[in-house]
Amino acid sequence: MAAIRYGYATISLPTLSLEEAARAAADAGFRGLECKLGDAPHAAGSSASTFLVGNRTTLDLDPAEGRRAARVCADAGLELIGVSPYVRTGDVAHLRRAFEVAAAAGAPQVRLQGPRPSPGGPGFHELFEAALGFVEHAAAHAAEHGVRLALEIHQHTIFPSASLAHLLVSRFDPALVGVIYDVGNMVLEGFEDHRIATELLGPHLHHVHLKNATYVPDSDDRGAVRRHLPRWSPLDDGVVDVPAVLAHLDGIGYTGWVSLEDLSTERDPLQTLRHNARVLTAIDAPGWAPGPQGAPPRPCTAAT
Structure with a gap:
């Protein structure tokens, strides 16, 4: 019987080499790896800068890197779930290079992110039309490379x-364009009831990112009103009700990948990975089968 599959996102393992990350993920019981591809233009100002800057698992935008990632996955007995580049809306050349890496790696999907509004910049409608045109162009080429797009x-x-x-992906064939449902990101902005959200997405629900976050008082705030700011937190200590989210996904028949993308800093990245495996075991996460009792995954292979 098909079940949820669990992988790990290499953005969460910045201090490890790709080979070390794959071995650690496999040893902890994860079945796939989602690979960071290239550098993020917003890295320096991001709340996840320690994971974005100098991340040793990062693949270069070169098909040879895709083939290397495929070999690393295969050697560890992992599937290569997808690649996660940082393609700005409209950057067709960057997107095509990401497609080439994904195809060389045998990765089934390439992540996209939407435009970021800026003070004094274009409003939502203009940014949406730009994103729509870009995804239309991207979708036309995705099938040629044997990949799908995941927003x-x-x-x-x-x-x-x-x-x-x-609003965007519903205009496209779900076989080509879908959504990464990031439950941690939605703590910061955009949360909607999971039942309503997943029902709305339907076949466009391609992938899930699992992490947690909480709110803490702003230590620099000296105003009359005490503000609280979001902070990435351990998987078992935050706003996200992790057991409930996984039970819901299982209940709706979701059998895709759940990638852990833990950006918390209470533990070093390797200890965080091992801690997350213990959390999944402790909550009896649906589909989680750590250690040798788990069914072996299909190994990823490089495209010829």
Whole structure:
């Protein structure tokens, strides 16, 4: 019987080499790897800068890197779930290079993020039309490379919620364009009831990112009103009700990948990975089968 599959996103393992990350993920019981591809233009100002800057698992935008990632996955007994580049809306050349890496890696999907509004910049409608035109162009080429596009629900973009993401992806064949449902990002912006959100996305629900976040008092705030700011937190200590989210996904028959994309800093990245495996075991996460009792995954292979 098909079940949820669990993988790990290499953005969460910045201190490890790709080979070390794959071995650690496999040893902990994960079945796939989602690979960071290239550098993020917003890295320096991001709340996840320690994971974005100098991340040792990062693949270069070169098909040879895709083939290397495929070999690393195969050697560890992992599937290569997808690649996660940082393609700005309209950057066709960057997107095509990401497609080439994904095809060389045998990866089934390439992540996209929406435009980021800026003070004094274009408003939602202009940004949406730009994103729509870009995805139309991208979708026309995705099938040629044997990949699909996965639009990530992400704070500070014009697609921070399921409903706004659906506004775009509903115009496309779900075999080519879908959504990464990021439950941690939606703590920061865009949360909607999971039942409503997943029902709305339907076949466009391609992938899930699992992480957690909480709110803490702003230590620099000296105003009359005490503000609270979001902070990435351990999987088992935050706003996201992790057991309930996974039970819901299982209940609707979701059998795709759940990638853990943990950006918390309470533990070093390797200890965080191992801690997350223990959390999934402790909550009896549906589909989680750590250690040797789990069924072996299909190994990923490089495209010829």
